[in-house]
Amino acid sequence: MAGLTAAALASVGFLAYQAAAGVPAADTAMPDVRSSPARAAAGDASKAPLPMRNPAALPDRSGTGQRVVYSLDYDRVWLVDEDGRVSRTFGVTPGSVDPAPGTYRVTSRSNSVTGTDGTPIEHVVRFTNVKGVAVGFSAAVDGSRPVTDPTVKTGGIRETRPDGDAMWTFATIGEKVVVTR
Template sequence: MTGLTVAALATVGFLAYQASANAPLRPGAERASSSTPVTASKVPRDTRHPGALPAGSGAGRRVVYSLDDDRVWLVGDNGRARRSFPVAPGTVDPAPGSYPVTSRSNSITGTDGTPIEHVVRFTSVDGVAIGFSAAVDGSVPRQDPEARTGGIRESRTDGDAMWEFATIGEKVVVIR
């Protein structure tokens, strides 16, 4: 195999692992407090369809981000998921709750030094910006438990979909 093929397979394997409902918490991950907590401690999942939109994740058009599943759903006006995909979070997690998209950047450098695109920010925790983004080179960041990062990495294709969907003011619902 070429080096590029090996890297691509490693990235896909890592994202599949992160999407697993049984994946352990990330080393060094923090949980923040929130003024808008979700009422249930854990939103029930449809175990027959693991990628199914979680019940109790809100209503109407929204982005749903599951901390425990490392997965995102883009939900249309009709309350149905248009798209769902795994993500690779940073080391700082937002608290469960509902947040509006507050800012967007087409192209910047991530805290890990990687060029990223389609950054969609929705909150901050102790000065760490929390948002979705895609690495231009398609890479997944190596987790450093000592670094405080809030970037939630997605593939470039999923990043394109998030960019089109989550404009300023769009609701992001964070669940366990």
């Protein structure tokens, strides 16, 4: 029995190492993603900052197969390949409207539009609508991050331009998007 336990622990350790090794380290320019401006401005104690965990680790119960995983609590996205390996992970700045946890599909995409905040944005990947507000990922053409005004209903989840390029390539119409806490 001890031998089986040791073998299982070794296997889990090796898989954790492989998962961490496959995650790009270029995420250092991202802001602290433990709390979003919307959460801080809203003063919602239920959305207080969480301690940062290993960004390579997918949230529990985030599905299987190829998918985009978006964590509301960590303001972080994982692009997961069909074998369940993280191909990229990055922090994001959410809008003031959060989708409910669940599984969605990419419903529409726009190469370039003007965001609700008046900022030109590109690579818009939409996956749901919350009370008339479209929710999706996008990147500001000028690379800026929005200052979220909780009194204005916005569903844009802002990425950096390189992360927006990766999302655009990965998340085509019908791609699964799993939203977790």
